[in-house]
Structure formats: C-alpha cells, structure tokens
Amino acid sequence: MTGREFFTARTVADALAGFRPTLRTPVEDVPLYEALHRVPAAPVPAPAALPGFARSTVDGFAVRAADTYGASDSLPSYVDLLGAVRMGAAPTVAVRPGGCVAMPTGGVLPAGADAVVMVEYTAETMPGTIEITRPVAPGGGLVRADEDVAAGAALVPAGLPLRAPDLGLLAAAGVTLVPVHARPRVAIVSTGDEVVPPTTRSLVPGQVRDATAPALAGMVADAGGQPILAGIVDDEPGALKDRLTEVLPGADLVVVSAGSSVGARDETAGAVAAVGEIWCHGLAIKPGKPTLLADCGGIPLVGLPGNPLSALVVFGQVGVPLVWRLAGCESPPPPPSTRARLARDLASAAGRLDVVQVRVRDGVAEPLFGPSALLSVLARADGYLLVPEPATGLDAGTEVEVVLYR
Amino acid sequence: MTGREFFTARTVADALAGFRPTLRTPVEDVPLYEALHRVPAAPVPAPAALPGFARSTVDGFAVRAADTYGASDSLPSYVDLLGAVRMGAAPTVAVRPGGCVAMPTGGVLPAGADAVVMVEYTAETMPGTIEITRPVAPGGGLVRADEDVAAGAALVPAGLPLRAPDLGLLAAAGVTLVPVHARPRVAIVSTGDEVVPPTTRSLVPGQVRDATAPALAGMVADAGGQPILAGIVDDEPGALKDRLTEVLPGADLVVVSAGSSVGARDETAGAVAAVGEIWCHGLAIKPGKPTLLADCGGIPLVGLPGNPLSALVVFGQVGVPLVWRLAGCESPPPPPSTRARLARDLASAAGRLDVVQVRVRDGVAEPLFGPSALLSVLARADGYLLVPEPATGLDAGTEVEVVLYR
Numbered sequence: 001m002t003g004r005e006f007f008t009a010r011t012v013a014d015a016l017a018g019f020r021p022t023l024r025t026p027v028e029d030v031p032l033y034e035a036l037h038r039v040p041a042a043p044v045p046a047p048a049a050l051p052g053f054a055r056s057t058v059d060g061f062a063v064r065a066a067d068t069y070g071a072s073d074s075l076p077s078y079v080d081l082l083g084a085v086r087m088g089a090a091p092t093v094a095v096r097p098g099g100c101v102a103m104p105t106g107g108v109l110p111a112g113a114d115a116v117v118m119v120e121y122t123a124e125t126m127p128g129t130i131e132i133t134r135p136v137a138p139g140g141g142l143v144r145a146d147e148d149v150a151a152g153a154a155l156v157p158a159g160l161p162l163r164a165p166d167l168g169l170l171a172a173a174g175v176t177l178v179p180v181h182a183r184p185r186v187a188i189v190s191t192g193d194e195v196v197p198p199t200t201r202s203l204v205p206g207q208v209r210d211a212t213a214p215a216l217a218g219m220v221a222d223a224g225g226q227p228i229l230a231g232i233v234d235d236e237p238g239a240l241k242d243r244l245t246e247v248l249p250g251a252d253l254v255v256v257s258a259g260s261s262v263g264a265r266d267e268t269a270g271a272v273a274a275v276g277e278i279w280c281h282g283l284a285i286k287p288g289k290p291t292l293l294a295d296c297g298g299i300p301l302v303g304l305p306g307n308p309l310s311a312l313v314v315f316g317q318v319g320v321p322l323v324w325r326l327a328g329c330e331s332p333p334p335p336p337s338t339r340a341r342l343a344r345d346l347a348s349a350a351g352r353l354d355v356v357q358v359r360v361r362d363g364v365a366e367p368l369f370g371p372s373a374l375l376s377v378l379a380r381a382d383g384y385l386l387v388p389e390p391a392t393g394l395d396a397g398t399e400v401e402v403v404l405y406r
Numbered sequence: 407m408t409g410r411e412f413f414t415a416r417t418v419a420d421a422l423a424g425f426r427p428t429l430r431t432p433v434e435d436v437p438l439y440e441a442l443h444r445v446p447a448a449p450v451p452a453p454a455a456l457p458g459f460a461r462s463t464v465d466g467f468a469v470r471a472a473d474t475y476g477a478s479d480s481l482p483s484y485v486d487l488l489g490a491v492r493m494g495a496a497p498t499v500a501v502r503p504g505g506c507v508a509m510p511t512g513g514v515l516p517a518g519a520d521a522v523v524m525v526e527y528t529a530e531t532m533p534g535t536i537e538i539t540r541p542v543a544p545g546g547g548l549v550r551a552d553e554d555v556a557a558g559a560a561l562v563p564a565g566l567p568l569r570a571p572d573l574g575l576l577a578a579a580g581v582t583l584v585p586v587h588a589r590p591r592v593a594i595v596s597t598g599d600e601v602v603p604p605t606t607r608s609l610v611p612g613q614v615r616d617a618t619a620p621a622l623a624g625m626v627a628d629a630g631g632q633p634i635l636a637g638i639v640d641d642e643p644g645a646l647k648d649r650l651t652e653v654l655p656g657a658d659l660v661v662v663s664a665g666s667s668v669g670a671r672d673e674t675a676g677a678v679a680a681v682g683e684i685w686c687h688g689l690a691i692k693p694g695k696p697t698l699l700a701d702c703g704g705i706p707l708v709g710l711p712g713n714p715l716s717a718l719v720v721f722g723q724v725g726v727p728l729v730w731r732l733a734g735c736e737s738p739p740p741p742p743s744t745r746a747r748l749a750r751d752l753a754s755a756a757g758r759l760d761v762v763q764v765r766v767r768d769g770v771a772e773p774l775f776g777p778s779a780l781l782s783v784l785a786r787a788d789g790y791l792l793v794p795e796p797a798t799g800l801d802a803g804t805e806v807e808v809v810l811y812r
Contacts, residue, residue, distance in 0.1 A: 032604060033635075036624045037812075050781070053611045057777045087641065087670070088600030090611040104670075105712065106600055106779070108612040148782045156785065163811040164628065165784035168621030168714050171604035172614065172781050194494030194512055198438060198577035205459045205496040206514040208578065215574030218442045222570065229439075235493065264493075264510075306511065308574050333812040336740045371463045373512070375456070375578050376554045378571035379562065405569040406443075406739040 009282035009289070011389055012353045015318050019279050019293045021300040024328050025182040025252055032170055037161045037224055038180035039327045043154035046173045049146035054109035056085075058141045061100040061122055061130055062113035065138040071121075077132040081124070085110060100130050109142055116141030149173065159328050161224065183226040184326035187251035188213045189243055190232045191258055191268065192306070197232065211375055212257040212308045219315055222406075223323040223332070225253070235264055240271035244296070248275065252326050254301040255319060257311050258290070265290050268303050276301055284352040284389070287372045288314035300326075309372040313355045313384070336404045337383070340365035346394045348387040357381035358402055365402050381405065415688035415695070417795055418759045421724050425685050425699050427706040430734050431588040431658055438576055443567045443630055444586035445735045449560035452579045455552035460515035462491075464547045467506040467528055467536055468519035471544040477527075483538040487530070491516060506536050515548055522547030555579065565734050567630065589632040590732035593657035594619050595649055596638045597664055597674060598712065603638065617781055618663040618714045625721055628812075629729040629738070631659070641670050646677035650702070654681065658732050660707040661725060663717050664696070671696050674709050682707055690758040690795070693778040694720035706732075715778040719761045719790070742810045743789070746771035753799040760793035764808055771808050787811065 010018075027041040056062065063079060071077040083093035084102035091110035095101055100117075101110045109116070118141060121134035149155060155173055156166045162178070170178060190210045198209045210232055217227035230247045233239045240256070247254060258268040269281055269292060276296030283291040287310035292303030302319050304311035324332040340358075343366040348354040358365040360382045370377045383404035387394055394400065416424075433447040462468065469485060477483040489499035490508035497516035501507055506523075507516045515522070524547060527540035555561060561579055562572045568584070576584060596616045604615045616638055623633035636653045639646045646662070653660060664674040675687055675698060682702030687709075689697040693716035698709030708725050710717035730738040746764075749772040754760040764771040766788045776783045789810035793800055800806065 032620055033623060036627055051614060051779075052609055055779065057779045085612075087598060088602075088612045106598075106614070143777050143779050147777075148780045161812075164621045164624030165718060165781070165787070165811060167624045168617040168718065169781045169785040171620040172617035172714075174604060174607060174615055176605050192493060192512075196494075198580060199582050201580060203458055206491075206494045208457060208512070209580055211574040211578035214438055214577040215570045217439060218570030218573045221442055308578075312571060312574065334742045334744065334810065336742045338740065339745075371549050371553075373457075373461065373463045373549055374554045375571070375575045379575040381571070404740065405571060406567075 009284055010280040011284045011351065012317055013389060015280065015283060015293060016321060019300070021295065021298065021322070021326070023252060023298050023300070023326060025184050025326055027179050028182050029177040029179050032167060032176045032178060035162050035170075035178040035180060036164065036167060038178065039161050039224065039329045040156055040158050041179050041181050041328055042158045044156050044170065044175055044178060045152050046149040046155050047151070047175070048173070049151045050148035050172055051143065051145065053145050055143050056103040056105055056107045056109060056116045056141060057143055058116055058118045059105050060103055060116045060118045060141060061132075062095050062103050062110050062116050063100045063132070063136065064095060064097055064113060065115040065136050065140065067098060068115070068117055068132050068135040071132045071135050073133045079130050079132065081128050081130050114138045159330060161329060161333060181327040183224060184252040184323050185228055185250060186220045186225045186253045186255060186323060187228045187230045187247040188216050188220070189230045189240070189247065189254065189256045191235065191240055191256060192232070192264060193235045195232050212304070212311045215308065215312055216255060216257065216315055219312065219320060220323060223320045224327055225323040235267060237267070240268060241274045244271060244275045248296055248299055251299060253322055254296065254299060255315065256301065256303045258303050258306050264306065268292065272301060272303055283314065283318070285314060285317065286352055286354045288355070291318070293318070307373045308375050309378050312378060317353070317355065336406050338402050338404060339399055340402050342385075342394055342396055342398045342400050343367065344396045346387055348391055348393045350392050351389055353389050354387035355384050356387060357384050360402055365400055415690055416686040417690045417757065418723055419795060421686065421689060421699060422727060425706070425724075426731070427701065427704065427728070429658060429704050429706070429732060431590050431732055433585050434588050435583040435585050438573060438582045438584060441568050441576075441584040441586060442570065442573060444584065445567050445630065445733045446562055446564050447585050447587050447734055448564045450562050450576065450581055450584060451558050452555040452561050453557070453581070454579070455557045456554035456578055457549060457551065459551050461549050462509040462511055462513045462515060462522045462547060463549055464522055464524045465511050466509055466522045466524045466547060467538075468501050468509050468516050468522050469506045469538070469542065470501060470503055470519060471521040471542050471546065473504060474521070474523055474538050474541040477538045477541050479539045484531075485536050485538065487534050487536050520544045565736060567735060567739060587733040589630060590658040590729050591634055591656060592626045592631045592659045592661060592729060593634045593636045593653040594622050594626070595636045595646070595653065595660065595662045597641065597646055597662060598638070598670060599641045601638050618710070618717045621714065621718050622661060622663065622721055625718065625726060626729060629726045630733055631729040641673060643673070646674060647680045650677060650681045654702055654705055657705060659728055660702065660705060661721065662707065662709045664709050664712050670712065674698065678707060678709055689720065689724070691720060691723060692758055692760045694761070697724070699724070713779045714781050715784050718784060723759070723761065742812050744808050744810060745769075745805055746808050748791075748800055748802055748804045748806050749773065750802045751799065752793055754793040754797055756798050757795055759795050761790050762793065763787035763790050766808055771806055
C-alpha cells in the first residue's frame with residue numbers, strides 16, 4: 001500500500017478567489033411562471049411607465065388641491081360632484097375649479113384634478129355637493145404615472161435570482177418572457193467498486209448504496225442547477241477517464257464523488273489529469289481535505305472526498321458558489337441561518353476552515369461528532385458552523401452563526 | 407359611497423394560533439429524486455441497519471486489538487499479513503491471533519478482527535510481515551454495522567421538509583420511494599374590473615396587469631405548494647361566488663386577491679360568506695388590514711388586500727404558514743435573514759404587527775416608504791423587518807432581524 005498523496009493544498013478562500021471559471025450558461029427566454037429563482041442575464045427594462053396613468057391610492061374625490069386649502073370641520077370646502085370614475089376605465093369627465101369626481105382606489109385621475117381627498121374627510125351634504133373637511137396637497141392621494149417605474153428603467157437587475165416580488169413587478173410591466181441564464185447542467189459521477197445504485201434492494205457485504213449523488217442532486221437543485229446523474233464508475237483503470245470524456249460535452253460542471261481509499265483517490269486524480277488541468281489537489285478544510293479542483297477545457301470539475309459527509313460539506317463550500325456563478329450570479333442568496341451559543345470548546349488548526357455539524361436547541365449549538373463515514377451525523381444536524389481559517393478554535397459560549405440546512 | 411367596513415379585526419398572532427384548518431393533503435409516494443423539500447407523512451424507518459457491516463474508516467490493517475497493545479516506535483508489534491480485503495466484496499480471509507488483513511477505507515472488517523490500525527503506523531518490514539508502531543483499541547478505525555442507523559430506526563422524522571442530506575441517508579438505506587404529503591393545491595383568484603392578465607400587451611387607461619397572482623404563485627411554490635392560477639373575476643355581482651364554487655373542489659387553499667376599493671372588498675366578503683364561514687375580516691397588520699380569513703367547508707380561504715404590496719405581505723405572514731401546515735409541516739424552515747442596525751426611528755401602534763420593507767447596505771437597514779400601491783417598493787427591498795405587536799416603535803440604531811426575500 002504505497003502511493004501516499006502529495007497534496008497541492010489550498011485554502012478554501014484561495015479556491016473561491018482563484019478557481020473562477022469564465023464559463024456562463026447560455027441565455028434563454030423562460031415564461032414568467034417558470035422564472036422563480038432564475039438569474040436574469042441583463043437588467044430587464046420596463047417597456048412603458050408604471051402604473052402608466054396617475055392613479056388614486058384612496059377611495060375619495062378627485063379635486064383641484066387649491067379648492068381644499070383651509071378646509072376644516074368648522075369651515076369646510078364645498079365642491080360640485082361632476083361624476084364618477086369607474087375601475088378599469090378611462091374617466092369620462094374632467095375636474096374643473098370648484099368641482100370633484102368620485103374615485104375608487106386604483107382609478108384613473110381625471111383631467112384637471114391634481115389630488116384625491118379621502119372619503120373619510122368628506123360628506124355628501126346635499127345631492128350633488130361634497131363637503132370637504134381637510135385640505136389635500138397637490139399629488140396627495142395618488143401615484144404619478146411613472147412613480148412605480150419609469151419607461152426603460154430596470155425592473156430587475158442582472159445577476160440576482162428572481163424573487164417572488166420581482167415576478168410581480170415583471171408581470172405588472174407585461175414582461176412574460178424573461179431572458180435568464182440556462183440552469184447549469186451539473187454531471188454527478190460516482191466512483192467505487194463498492195458503490196451500488198440506491199435502488200439496489202439487498203446488498204452483499206461490503207457494498208454501499210450511493211448516498212452522495214442524491215444528496216448532491218438536491219444541493220444542485222437548491223442552487224438553481226440541473227443535476228445530471230451520470231452513474232457509478234468502477235475502480236478499474238481507465239473507466240473514470242472514459243466516463244468523464246463522455247459527460248464533459250453535456251455538462252457545465254462535473255462533480256466526481258471519489259472512491260474513499262487512497263488508491264481510488266489516486267485513480268481519480270489520474271483520470272482528471274487526463275481530461276483537464278488540475279488546479280489544486282487538497283483543500284485546507286475539515287472534513288474534506290482530499291478535494292480536487294480542475295479545469296477541463298473551460299468546464300470546471302470538482303473531485304469530492306469519498307465519504308458522503310465530507311463530500312457534501314465540500315460541495316456546499318466550493319461547489320454551490322460555482323453553480324451560481326455559472327448561471328451568472330456572483331452573490332448567491334444567503335442560506336437561512338440562526339445565532340446560537342456554542343455548547344463546548346472547539347479546537348481547530350490555523351489556516352484551515354472547519355465545518356462543524358451542529359444541532360441547535362434553545363439557542364445552544366451542540367457540535368455533533370462521529371466518524372465522517374456516518375451519514376446520520378448530517379441527517380441529525382440542523383446545520384453547520386464555520387471555524388474560520390485564521391482561528392485556532394472557538395470557546396464554549398461564543399455566539400456563532402449556524403447555517404441551517406433547508 | 408356608503409358601505410364603511412365593520413372589521414372583526416384580529417391580531418396576526420391570534421390568526422396563527424386560532425385559524426388552524428385540520429385539512430391535510432393526502433399522502434403519496436414520490437421518487438427520491440423528487441422528494442427534496444417534501445414533507446414525510448410519518449417517520450421513515452430504516453429497512454435494515456446501516457452500514458450493515460462493520461466497516462473500516464481508514465486505510466490500514468484489520469487486527470485483533472490485543473496484538474497491538476504496547477506497540478511503539480521503539481518496540482513495535484509484528485503480525486503476519488494474511489491477505490487483503492477488496493472494496494465492495496466480502497472478506498475471503500479471517501484474522502487470527504498474530505495475524506492481520508490489509509484493508510481499504512470502507513472495506514468489510516474480516517471475522518476475527520476487532521480494530522483497524524492506520525497504515526501510517528505500520529510498515530511492511532519483510533514480505534508478509536507487518537510492523538505496527540501504535541496500539542489501537544477495540545473498535546478503533548471502524549464503524550459498527552448499525553452505527554449509522556439501527557434497523558427500524560427513523561431515517562427522517564415526520565413533518566419536516568426533506569433536506570439534501572436527508573436524501574443521502576434515505577438513498578443509503580435503499581428508500582427510493584418516499585411517502586410524503588401531496589403539494590397543497592393553492593387556487594389563486596384575482597378580482598377587479600381593472601385587472602387584466604400579465605400577457606396583455608397594451609393597456610387602456612385604468613387597466614393594470616395582474617401582478618399579485620404571479621408573485622403569489624412564486625411564494626406558494628417556495629412554500630412547497632402547487633399554485634393554480636384561477637383567473638381574474640370581474641366585479642359584477644355573483645361572479646366571484648360562482649368562481650369560488652368552481653375552484654373550491656380542486657383546492658386545498660383558496661387565495662382571493664381582492665379588489666382595492668371599499669366596494670370591491672365588500673363584494674369579496676359577501677361572496678366568501680356565501681361559500682363559507684368568515685373567521686375574521688380585518689387583521690391588525692400594516693400593511694394589510696383588510697384581510698379576510700374564512701373556512702369553506704374545511705378548505706381555508708384567505709382574502710387579501712387589493713394592492714399587491716399589502717397582499718404579498720399578508721400572504722407571507724398568514725398564507726405561507728397555512729401552505730406548510732396543509733402539507734403536514736407545523737414548523738416551516740426559517741427564511742434567510744440577516745442582522746442589521748435600523749437607520750431611523752420607526753413608529754408603530756401597540757397591538758399591530760408592522761411589516762416594514764427595508765434595503766440592507768453595510769449592516770444598516772433603511773426602511774423603504776412610499777404608497778403601498780407601488781410594487782417597486784417590494785422589488786427594491788432586500789427583505790422586511792417586523793415591528794412586533796406589543797411594540798410602539800423601534801428606535802434608530804436598534805439591532806433588527808431582517809427577513810430576506812430569496
């Protein structure tokens with residue numbers, strides 16, 4: 001059992017700053033109702049001003065503001081009721097000095113009016129005469145025709161995933177096809193003689209079902225990517241290189257969940273070196289040191305450690321930002337998180353990023369330990385905390401930010 | 407313009423505690439790869455123990471721990487190399503006293519062995535003889551056959567949405583069909599003579615495109631529901647009641663985005679009262695006071711205020727928890743959030759929940775004001791903060807939790 005590894009180790013911060021593929025997925029038009037969390041490729045301009053007409057924001061009466069000046073309970077103003085505006089229709093009557101038009105919230109301001117007085121400050125004291133007991137300033141009780149968005153202004157910026165409210169604004173502007181980056185296609189290759197598909201009903205001793213690929217597929221989907229399950233490759237020489245050669249043309253990112261033995265890891269590095277250029281082999285992260293990053297003719301490749309916990313930790317730190325970046329998003333939305341007090345001391349090595357699984361109860365974060373071969377550690381965790389690269393540990397009682405799995 | 411509203415106003419806290427439909431969506435089996443964020447209807451038990459065999463966690467040699475006691479650099483132990491375990495296969499050789507078997511990480515522990523010594527503390531000094539320079543305790547270097555999960559133990563609990571790591575654990579156990587609650591079908595009905603579909607290319611003055619329905623659809627999808635766009639209903643008498651009667655049989659939750667005028671709101675309340683029982687009309691929330699909650703023969707209905715900003719705020723506070731609850735989840739995953747210092751004083755009324763849109767820059771939360779008729783306020787916001795019901799305001803400089811749109 002020779003073949004010790006010679007790591008070209010890098011810090012996670014180095015990797016995030018330095019391993020930055022320039023590849024971006026192509027732009028495609030998607031229907032508004034499928035655009036949630038997709039990333040616009042350019043700012044989307046408003047085809048016309050919104051709301052497009054001066055619009056009442058209250059139920060009341062459109063007036064000339066000057067006709068209400070000085071109005072009070074003891075000295076009301078009186079104006080003639082000239083008609084009413086109907087919802088969804090253009091006004092059929094204008095406001096002249098000394099006159100008013102009844103307005104529903106959302107109605108079009110009639111010509112001649114410059115304000116809407118709220119119904120609460122009015123009374124129809126005689127048929128056809130409206131008494132006003134409070135003044136309104138010009139522009140009061142309404143929004144201007146371009147107050148929501150001016151024609152040509154950006155409805156949403158480029159590079160940030162669309163949120164539910166953004167869909168509302170796009171709909172209001174009549175933008176029902178949105179140019180966004182295609183979902184990055186993330187090919188997930190599992191390796192290892194011992195790895196069998198999750199559908200395998202009964203195992204022979206030594207076999208394990210592929211847990212990493214389904215979990216990675218979930219993380220890819222959460223990051224807006226399209227997981228492509230590219231199967232399980234045996235440890236036989238050449239098999240991984242052949243599979244990589246097959247999947248690269250249809251992928252924007254390739255993820256290899258490597259075998260767990262030293263031999264299998266060496267095999268992975270060899271196969272990757274045959275199809276691309278290794279950027280680093282070894283990351284200063286715990287768990288997850290035997291991570292490999294490579295550039296395969298412009299397509300990034302992440303070689304993950306063999307055990308599922310380490311693989312998922314590393315993918316979360318370096319893979320997820322890559323998926324977002326491929327879709328044109330440099331600042332991914334933050335994951336949910338919570339503050340908690342650390343239940344016990346945590347030791348770490350300076351220069352290494354530690355990712356510690358924790359359970360959070362009543363504001364206390366309890367680290368979960370155990371062999372990283374155990375998947376149940378991840379499933380029992382509410383999330384994780386980071387012991388940053390410069391730190392040599394965290395003291396019990398420290399307030400920490402726990403990133404929650406969702 | 408008569409018809410002032412008589413609100414049966416409730417606090418949001420009352421509504422969350424008291425308006426709790428018992429309806430749950432039916433249980434369906436979904437493939438593992440589609441189960442992300444779905445809610446298991448019952449704990450999912452492990453069909454068998456995991457990993458299912460005592461498994462090495464290191465590269466090294468399976469031994470009887472007793473054979474290594476006292477081993478050191480100056481006084482090593484020597485054991486006979488009896489063979490090797492191959493990945494993914496049952497061992498073909500047992501360990502006897504004074505013997506060892508070469509092990510890859512993840513390999514099956516051979517009979518007779520009770521520990522694995524790491525390759526780092528060994529050397530093959532002569533062909534067939536392994537020198538050990540560090541003792542290992544029984545159980546060292548391995549995980550037990552049921553250490554990850556015992557047979558029959560819950561892999562995941564009921565009622566909490568499945569996260570990516572959970573998919574990994576389910577896959578490892580061979581659970582590839584997961585019994586989960588069906589996605590709640592949320593019928594979204596828009597009302598208002600002025601409201602036209604987002605696909606309407608050019609508007610006549612007074613018309614507005616339906617912005618609320620697409621944004622609500624996004625919020626429903628984020629909450630694990632299935633939005634059903636049930637169209638736009640004119641303000642003519644009876645039309646809304648007819649549409650509600652049509653959509654109720656196919657929905658688990660009905661959302662009506664009401665007309666914005668007082669008259670339209672009265673019309674909504676009348677139509678809802680004809681098909682169900684109104685639980686409250688009026689919520690102590692700003693914006694969003696004219697909210698209506700009703701029970702339509704077991705199917706909950708939420709009547710939202712007419713303007714999009716208020717509608718989305720209210721749906722976030724009372725609608726989203728309902729969607730989760732219908733799917734069997736009482737504790738929805740928290741949204742992303744961040745801490746920030748409030749840029750200015752905020753006034754509020756005691757007993758009312760204020761939802762304030764904010765922009766966050768450099769740790770400072772700047773409230774965004776403007777008529778709630780403006781959609782762009784929402785689109786410009788990074789998120790919102792809550793001024794809780796008992797508070798009469800928040801002072802500038804207060805540290806606040808901002809819930810981020812995602």
